[in-house]
Amino acid sequence: MIFQAIRLALRSILRNKLRSFLTILGVVIGVAAVIAMVTVGQGSSAQVSASVESLGSNMLVIRPGQRGFGPPSAGVPIRRFSLRDADAVATLPVAAAVAPIANATATLVAGNANVSTSITGTNEQYPTVANWTVALGRNLTPAEVRAGAPVCILGQTVRQKLFGAADPVGQAVRVKTISCQVVGVLAPKGAGSFGQDQDDLVLMPIRLVQRRLNGDDDVNGIQVTLSPGVGSQEGIRAIQALMRERRHIGLGEDDDFSVTDMKEVASMLNSVNSVLSGLLSSVAAVSLLVGGIGIMNIMLVSVTERTREIGIRLAIGASSRQVLTQFLVEAVVLSLFGGVIGIFVGLALAWGAGVFMSIPFTPDPLVILLAFVFSAVVGVIFGFFPARRAARMDPIEALRHQ
Template sequence: MIWETVRLAIQAIFRNTMRSILTVLGIVIGVAAVIAMVTVGQGSSAQVTADVEKLGTNILMLTPGGENRGPSSGGVAKAFTLKDVDAIIDQISSVDTAAPYAQTMTTAVFGAESTSTSLVGTDNRYLDAVDWSVVLGRRFLPSEESSGKSVCILGETVRQTLFGNTSPIGETIRMNALTYEVVGLLEAKGASSFGTDQDDVIGLPMKTFQRRVMGNTDVSMIFVSVRDGLSTERAQVEIEALMRERRRISDGEDDDFNVMDMKQIASMLTGITSILTGLLSAVAAVSLLVGGIGIMNIMLVSVTERTREIGIRLAIGATANQVLMQFLVEAIVLSMIGGLVGIVLGLALAAFASNLMVIPFAPDPAIVALAFLFSAAVGVVFGYFPARRAARLDPIEALRHQ
């Protein structure tokens, strides 16, 4: 009997194809929007996680500033120094290496070409920690690092802008009226998960950066690489203790710095993505609701239009419940068709967007199933009222209806 009802519902739906299409459009758009939003959101979360993990799961990152440092806590926490980096390497046995890191924006000029780019102060240990190799020329020499010589290595994007495809090695570029000799070219890394170009960078030895660019001795970040197979959690605790001591933080006082491992960084970044995804999905869900109201509207019209048919059915022996079921099933089938079309459309949209944004296409079967069930539920909720109206018709009145 239920199959029969479904078959009849499908018949009724296709008897008025154009109207049925317009009716389910709301559901289609709603479901497609939710599916596309969530799928793209999850894809970019997966991308962020993958990117961060590419840096290495054994990497810890130290930044100045307390965990919940509000504007009222006064001043900016003081930066680290190169001595902190050495202390971490010397005093904590589980640390493989540590590297200072500081960054600012600059304009680099070569001949008639110039580019605005990110200028980073660091050293060879950073390249080791994040596994970034030099494909042309060489890294910094120890003497260049210790004495702060005016040498630099370029990212691929900067090289393309300033030198095209020719070799930049041995050339001299200018930044803020100072000149630097190019000694190396970094391997191309491509865009990060947030779309920033990781190759749009110029690297200087840390001391060069401090003296010639910033005019201070600040190290704004420290990358720490923990020995393979050793616990990052323990290293994290040890580093915290060491830094508290070095920064003279008394017992009971909060840290004025953060030590995060990559998992924490990843979850922080994906947290932002999932909040955005959630908001957008909520907006999309509203359109599902609007779609449901559209279905109710058309079903009410349909009941009025088919009053005589309902009269016939009641006369030949349909019970009120059977008429109710007929219209209810029709609304449900209609909205489920809308749901299915919406899912296909949403996944196609997500696949297209993922391709465009260069993130993995990660459809979630649970979300797809949920969207489908939700569209069916829309049919039940918004189909019930018109169906009940149909079931309550008086057969004599209904048969007389023109």
């Protein structure tokens, strides 16, 4: 009987192809939107988790100015850090490794190739602090860092652009007027939490960047890896106390620097992410509801149009339950068509968005199954009222209908 009802439903749906398509469009859009939102959301939180790992565990970032992000508020002069600040942090027992950072942007030239990239001036601790691995050659040495020797370590993207697959260790690259010897190459990390290319960087001794590229002795930030067993709150308090003292900040005055736990930033990003995708998914769910109402509307029209058919079936011996089943199955099949099309459209959208925003494409079978079941449920809920109307018809009235 069910098999028969499905056959009948398919026939009646295919008989009015355009009408059926327009009817299920609401469900298609709803399901597609939910699938796309959830898939993109899961992809980007997977990516955030991956980049939390790659940031290095137990890492704090110290920056001049209040709060970590955004431009400094006008009027408050920013007091930069110096290398002595970094040395002072390094003496704290909570700090296992400390890397001062001085940033610069410059064009690197090697033979005929050149690439504009960001240069990170730092010390030999940086790969440890920021969780980088030197894949080829070696790390900077403390002597090179102290002397500001003209040496550099390339990120994979820079290496690719300047040397292709060739081994660049021992080769020279030119940055402005400096001729720099390549001593190492970093292992690739891939895209970061904002989709940026983390491998597009060059490491150099910090004094070299300060003197020869920036022409000052500013330190833009200090990255700290905490000692094992030290909690991030404890580490932050110790660093704040030290920095307030060094910068002569009186009691009751605000910090003119910030200490940020990168894990906190990542988890905040993640929660913003999930709130956003939850919000968008519920908007999409509303569209599913609207799609269900569309199905109900068309099923009511269909029941009225087929009043005579219903009368014939009742006279021939169909029970009202069988008539109910027939129209309910039709609504569910219609809705499932919409659901299946919506799943494919949604996955395609998520894939496209993933390529566009360089987010991994991670379709979740559970979510797809849920969408499928949910569209069936939409069919049952919104198909029930029209089907009941069909089932409750008086056969005499229905046969007289023209």
